[in-house]
Amino acid sequence: MFILKRQDVEITSVPHPKKDQQIPILNYQGQHFRLISVFSAAQEEDAKAFWRDLTDNRGKACVLLEEPDRYSVWGKVRLDQLAAEADSGKDDAASPAYIQACLILLQAVYIDIEDLLGGRQANLFEKEITGVLKQWRFPQTDSPESIKQLLTIDPLASLQMPAWQEHHLNTLLQELFRLGKQHFGNGNFTGRVLDALQDMPANDRNMFLSWLGQSPTGKDWK
Known part of the structure; x- marks a missing residue:
């Protein structure tokens, strides 16, 4: 549909009808759009x-928001549609295996930075990733303790994954690659980090890698 600038739109958030989280909403000329992915x-x-x-091949009504430090894609939505989806029991959370895999990659980058670059760089990374999670309103990241758990508790042993959607995972992977490249000086760290997925059940790992290959940030992680 449109390529928009930040001054063209208003970005707010609405509470999820059934969950304790906020949903980012872009408002443009009386139309509402929901975040799909960030670049x-x-x-x-x-x-x-x-x-x-999305627009030409899949017939989706989407806008591309152009900002100085990022691009984001938003899909048209009716606010009453969010409530209807919740009432119908439709859950838009990402697959738990995908969330699990992204947390494994997050922890692997964190551990790599600590092991290779030292505690000071690891602390800096923790502050940076905290900023990302807060900026993009990731559910269940509202306290330092919750973020520390994401960085330290084994996702394979956790009984419950955070209720993240695929746009959260795309944003996390994009920002994780950016921060890793910033700390290590290049993107060569991805091979080491992806090795951490070997601890996952093979079927879950293969499904995630297939999803990752088709995601907006997939080519960074190949």
Whole structure:
């Protein structure tokens, strides 16, 4: 549909009808759009290609928001539709295995930074990832303790994953790659980090890697 600038739109949030979380909503000329995916400023072509695929090939009503430090794709939604989805029992949370895999990658980057670069860099990374989670309103990250748990508790032993959607996972992976590249100086760390997924059940791991390969940030992690 449109490529918009930040000054063209208003971004607010609405409470999820059934969950203790906020849903980011973009408002443009009386229409409402829900966040689908986020790209860094360097991923302009990827963002436009993803947006065009949704609009031209899949018939989705989407907008591309262009900001100085990022691009984001938003899909049209009616606010009453959110309530209807909740009442029908439709759950838009990502697969628990995908959330599990993303947490394993998050912890692997954190551990790698601590082991190779030291505690000071690890503390800096923790502050940076906390900023990402808060900026994009990730559910269940409202306290330092909750974020510390994400960085330290084995996802494979946890009984409950945070209620994140796929756009949260895409945002996390994009920001995780950006921060890892920033700390290590290049993107070569991804191979080491992906090795941590070997602890997952093979079927879950293969499904996640297939999903990752088709995600907006997949080529960064290949």
